Amino acid sequence: MAFYIACSLLATFFSAASLGMLSPFMQLIINGDSKLPIDSKAVGGLIKTIQHLRDTKSPLYALGTVCVIIVLSNLLSNTFRYLSYYISTPVRNEILASFRTRLYDKILKLPMSFFTEQKKGDLMNRMIGDIGEIQSSIVMALEGLIKDPLTILSYLIYMVYLSPMLSMALLVLLPVTALIIGRLSKKLKKQSGAYSIASADNLSHVEETLGGIKVIKAFSAEDRMMKKFIEGNNKIFTILNSMTRRRDLASPLTEVMGVAVLCCILFIGGYLVFNQSGDLQKADLFPFIAIFGVLINPAKNLSNTISNIQRGLGAIARVEEILDAPIKIENKPNAIELKGFNSTIEFKNVTFKYQDTVILNNINLTIEKGKTVALVGSSGAGKSTLADLVPRFHDVSEGSILIDGIDIKDYTIESLRKQMSFVTQEAVLFNDSIANNIALGNINASMEEITHAATIANAHHFIMNKDEGYATNIGDRGNKLSGGERQRVTIARAVLQNPPILILDEATSSLDTESERLVQDAIIHLMENRTSLVIAHRLSTIKNADEIIVLQKGEIIERGTHETLVAFNGFYNRLVEMQEIS
Helix, strand or coil, rough: CCHEEEEEEHHHHHHHHHHHHHHHHHHHHHCCCCCCCCCCCCCCCCHHHHHHHHHHHHHHHHHHHHHHHHHHHHHHHHHHHHHHHHHCCCCHHHHHHHHHHHHHHHHCCCCHHHHCCHHHHHHHHHHHHHHHHHHHHHHHCCCHHHHHHHHHHHHHHHHHHHHHHHHHHHHHHHHCCCCCHHHHHHHHHHHHHHHHHHHHHHHHHHHHHHHHHHHHCCCCCCHHHHHHHHHHHHHHHHHHHHHHHHHHHHHHHHHHHHHHHHHHHHHHHHHHHHCCCCCCHHHHHHHHHHHHHHHHHHHHHHHHHHHHHHHEEECCCHHHHCCCCCCCCCCCCECCCCCCCEEEEEEEEEEEEEECCEEEEEEEEEECCCCCEEEEEECCCCCHHHHCCCCCCCCCCCCEEEEEEEEEEHHHHHHHCCCCCCCCCCCCCCCCCCCHHCCCCCCCCCHHHHHHHHHCCCHHHHHHCCCCHHCCECCHHHHCCHHHHHHHHHHHHHHHHHHHHHHECCCCCCHHHHHHHHHHHHHHHHHHCCCCEEEEEHHHHHHHCCCCEEECCEEEEEEECHHHHHCCCCCCHHHHHHHCCC
């Protein structure tokens, strides 16, 4: 940055020097062969050299020397200007790259509760739209924020050197101009925030449309969805029009104000020269006016920069909401590593609240190593929340969860989660090859290990029938695979992880009979010799669980084996009867 500032100053210096040569140039043209002294202080000691060349050589020779000096000064000015751009380009790009990296890193570290409260489209808009806004409005303006003020200040110092009185008049006029332009861009920050919110809402609508296009077509809801999109799009159109018109007005307004100030300076300068009542040399009026003319462009750029920054501050504020969001779940100082699972997972008086709403209340539960515990209950009973507490997707509000007698908060999050694997009801896959999806949690796995895991998960056969085998790209969210194939890939991923603890959100509830059998066989293989916490939807799949926990409104209302609970003839038995009837 110091080198950038030095180059910018040198570019301004040589630009001013070339403009200062207008003074001797005009006097040589006007005076011709006259031996009148060249009366100017615009280029200091060079005046004596040019005057000497005129007197000893010829006026034309001196004129040629002036032109050569102007060309050389201009060449040096533009060389240093290019160097300043060359230096600043990687700085600009590094700022953007850093913003993107920090934002993505923060998204990966934020707790699950954050994503519950946020729209996916809004997060995507902040990652893409707001970062793009920062690029166009702020990062690109950083050069102007340094270079243009330096240029303006350097030119103003030179103008004060040429004529302090005329410069004082200029310094009175410029703040008035700046005040008028500043009022114009005052609302841009507020409008930018409204634009980002409207864009995020529309992006969320598009994302929902792509995810639910089959349902939209099935219910002939195209017109309704289109109407909602048009409403959002029109809102964006209106805000963007207002923003763009206000921003675009800054440049012509600056130019008009600049010309008005220039005419004032011309009149005042002419008055000082005609009346010989000031400190301005007659010949120096030309470079003074020329420098002011050049000053209009960086001043105009600076006004645009300020307008763009006002517009971009809204985008920065939205990005910083994520960057500044608290990471509520993080490692304690001196947290220890969980290197293995030896005896029990214990819930002791566990209560979990979400925004003052009690989701789980006073849960006491012990899961012994090698046992299978199933969670059943109505929708919203707290089954998934209870399972999510074990890997610390959420932290308990009261009580504690112990693994091998130690609070899980005393373990590092990374080592805790390495002891677990997850199979969710919805198969979550990524737009990558089958092999890379299986090896998601073990990037160093060999092809033999991946193949072995797929074989255990009943996935190897269908994978080898694909044209590219394990290298087959499965598309966005695995949409090139069937539901059963997707689930078997996720089970293979869990097998490869080879954890002692399994958390299963029953993965067969939405599959056809053949796929369900294949997936259920894979799950049975996966659960062998492991401790399993199963969220059950089909009660027939958990008959052999060591203990079944029945949750209702966040509390344990029944517990026992399948036979015990059926004989008890309570809530669990009613669930069994309903499923058998259906």
